[in-house]
Amino acid sequence: MSQPVRYEVGAEMAARAHIDRAAYQALYRRSIEDPSGFWAEQAQQFVTWSRPWARVLDWDYQIPRIRWFEGAKLNVAYNCLDRHLASRGDRTAILWEADEPGETRAVSYRELFDAVCRFANALKARGVGKGDRVAIYLPMVPEAAVAMLACARIGAVHSVVFGGFSPESLKDRILDSDCRVVVTADEGLRGGRHVPLKANVDAALLACPRVHTVFVVRRTGRSIAWQAGRDLWYHETVASADPECPPVEMDAEDPLFILYTSGSTGKPKGVLHTSGGYLVYAAITHRYVFDYRDGDIYWCTADVGWVTGHTYCVYGPLCNGATTLMFEGIPTHPNPGRFWEVVDRHRVNILYTAPTAIRANMAQGDAWVQKSRRTSLRILGTVGEPINPEAWEWYYRVVGDRRCPIVDTWWQTETGGIMITPLPAVVTTKPGSATIPYPGIVPELVDAKGNKLEVGGGFLTIAQPWPGMLRTIFGDDERYREIYWSRFPDRYFTGDGAKLDEDGYWWILGRVDDVLNVAGHRVGTMEVESALVDHPAVAEAAVVGRAHDLKGQALAAFVTLKDGQNASDGLKDDLKAHVTQKIGAIARPDDIFFSADLPKTRSGKIMRRLLKDIAEGRALGDTTTLADPNVVSRLKEMYEARET
Ligand code: PRX
Numbered sequence: 001m002s003q004p005v006r007y008e009v010g011a012e013m014a015a016r017a018h019i020d021r022a023a024y025q026a027l028y029r030r031s032i033e034d035p036s037g038f039w040a041e042q043a044q045q046f047v048t049w050s051r052p053w054a055r056v057l058d059w060d061y062q063i064p065r066i067r068w069f070e071g072a073k074l075n076v077a078y079n080c081l082d083r084h085l086a087s088r089g090d091r092t093a094i095l096w097e098a099d100e101p102g103e104t105r106a107v108s109y110r111e112l113f114d115a116v117c118r119f120a121n122a123l124k125a126r127g128v129g130k131g132d133r134v135a136i137y138l139p140m141v142p143e144a145a146v147a148m149l150a151c152a153r154i155g156a157v158h159s160v161v162f163g164g165f166s167p168e169s170l171k172d173r174i175l176d177s178d179c180r181v182v183v184t185a186d187e188g189l190r191g192g193r194h195v196p197l198k199a200n201v202d203a204a205l206l207a208c209p210r211v212h213t214v215f216v217v218r219r220t221g222r223s224i225a226w227q228a229g230r231d232l233w234y235h236e237t238v239a240s241a242d243p244e245c246p247p248v249e250m251d252a253e254d255p256l257f258i259l260y261t262s263g264s265t266g267k268p269k270g271v272l273h274t275s276g277g278y279l280v281y282a283a284i285t286h287r288y289v290f291d292y293r294d295g296d297i298y299w300c301t302a303d304v305g306w307v308t309g310h311t312y313c314v315y316g317p318l319c320n321g322a323t324t325l326m327f328e329g330i331p332t333h334p335n336p337g338r339f340w341e342v343v344d345r346h347r348v349n350i351l352y353t354a355p356t357a358i359r360a361n362m363a364q365g366d367a368w369v370q371k372s373r374r375t376s377l378r379i380l381g382t383v384g385e386p387i388n389p390e391a392w393e394w395y396y397r398v399v400g401d402r403r404c405p406i407v408d409t410w411w412q413t414e415t416g417g418i419m420i421t422p423l424p425a426v427v428t429t430k431p432g433s434a435t436i437p438y439p440g441i442v443p444e445l446v447d448a449k450g451n452k453l454e455v456g457g458g459f460l461t462i463a464q465p466w467p468g469m470l471r472t473i474f475g476d477d478e479r480y481r482e483i484y485w486s487r488f489p490d491r492y493f494t495g496d497g498a499k500l501d502e503d504g505y506w507w508i509l510g511r512v513d514d515v516l517n518v519a520g521h522r523v524g525t526m527e528v529e530s531a532l533v534d535h536p537a538v539a540e541a542a543v544v545g546r547a548h549d550l551k552g553q554a555l556a557a558f559v560t561l562k563d564g565q566n567a568s569d570g571l572k573d574d575l576k577a578h579v580t581q582k583i584g585a586i587a588r589p590d591d592i593f594f595s596a597d598l599p600k601t602r603s604g605k606i607m608r609r610l611l612k613d614i615a616e617g618r619a620l621g622d623t624t625t626l627a628d629p630n631v632v633s634r635l636k637e638m639y640e641a642r643e644t
Helices: 011-016 021-033 035-046 076-088 109-125 142-154 167-176 197-205 234-240 276-289 307-319 338-346 355-363 389-399 477-485 525-533 569-582 608-615 629-643
Strands: 055-060 065-070 092-097 104-108 133-137 157-160 181-185 188-190 193-195 213-217 231-233 255-261 269-274 297-300 323-327 350-353 379-383 406-409 443-446 456-462 492-500 506-511 515-518 521-524 538-548 552-561 591-594
Touching (some): 021 035, 035 276, 065 276, 076 142, 076 307, 092 142, 092 338, 104 109, 109 142, 109 234, 133 142, 133 167, 133 197, 142 181, 142 255, 142 307, 142 323, 167 569, 181 197, 231 234, 255 307, 269 276, 276 307, 297 307, 297 338, 307 323, 323 338, 338 350, 355 389, 379 389, 389 406, 443 492, 456 506, 506 515, 515 538, 515 552, 521 525, 525 538, 525 552, 538 608, 552 569, 552 608, 569 591, 591 629, 608 629
Parallel strands (some): 092 323, 133 157, 157 255, 181 213, 297 350, 379 406, 552 591
Antiparallel strands (some): 055 065, 092 104, 188 193, 443 456, 456 492, 492 506, 538 552
């Protein structure tokens, strides 16, 4: 194989960055030789504690039990707001760009502090206290950050649900963590389309009798249904609320938030993060990975409904006193030059986005980018899925004008923050590789038996604990142990396959479980299969991923109908709509293929591997374990006939 292209660190970057190559090497070595000393130092530097810890780390992988900064006290909202007021109260904390171009709002640290205190009091007035769960189902508006920080201020645990999820998905998440209060908006606005958030909440709450309060942010002003006594306008409540709200002193290990993510069963898992370790990890990675400098305009395009939005739109940047740009819209509205217009309008220095968005922009041609100047840009980042080298090169050459280093950051909802990444002044990059571990992170490649490998392909595990790691799956410690800690003893299993090259660079190959990555979002095949078989016409369904130019992966569903049901294009559309309604548009299959039989082993297990071969047009893999090898060859012929 030819050697991949390499990009050296630029001279200016090397001269000015927080961490250069020598500093990284010293820091990494220290982080491995004396992890407690290293993390204690980081925790002291980045976070203000009201009481120090008795012990930096207490961990036992057998149980498993991991506690960071034991005994220490802090408040996350205090760290993101109060402590900045004296030095930068008038600085913009959140710079908001609406779906419609040019409609913007700048919320200063003082204003954000005031809104958070007031809304925290409004929550308290409705009985929300320490440890209670609050569901947040909002569009990308500053009030989403206000609601998250207000929870953090009083010790409530937020569960943000992405606004693209259906009422049913929202209902499942509300019930799983027993949220009694929901924060939403009348509607969302994305690419000019109205998203009926409040109507979705109303539908979800039909099955959530314990929810007694719904705060509604007025975004579009369209008329909505109203349940007196339960529903409250956010703006009215905040206007009349007391502006004084002292932060509640929290234990470092008290929960901060729950965030649901897809796994390999039909039921999403509530990943639980705690306060102290998460905040330390969010803040240090935000500062060093993006080489954040005081006064920078920093833009992470992720929605707050995903972990990237939690860590790198809200907690990391605000803990560091940064200006974080929040964008309500989409890259193609009202035209495909939108991202670059926003970059120029706000003089964005750091841009962090996803390969899907990069590929979507790339597909529109260079002219849309070249209409803008982009001279403010200094660092470019990517996250969420493997980036193909072509898209990387385009991002580097066209968007960054060959001036801006790219940080391809690998991490997960579970890891809390970035784990494997170049640091901009440290690492020679190779397009497509997430490169090397962040200080304090010890990734190890293992084979199926758990033997450590020095080079080649295998499973990506993490051998040492880090402060940002998840602590459990909400309400299900056993599932947590089983998923992350049982496959390889004494290591965290990421669920990703990876390759380690001769230079020690990591190349992430993607999920090895039944989870797909569609447009950077995790979708469990079992969830989609459950939604399909829930349709009255469907007897059986198997869902696999196939390669897709823009989305990375697309969903292909093989469906067996019940006796007497007729396969038709109308039914296909119906099934797609059914999945959208059950889960949300991100889980809508691209292809539906009707088949009288599915390939199964003699014990009745569907062989998804073979279906994937069919969906991707490859030669079939080993079929010897099939109960009836003819099923799969017939299916392949029919599938291919369909495509021509
Ligand atoms: O497969 C990896 C992929 O996304 C998964 C995590 O998804 P989620 O928890 O939704 O978090 C996404 C944002 C952090 C991982 O297991 N992934 C994430 N970043 C990369 C990636 N794959 C390759 N390269 C990346 N930079």
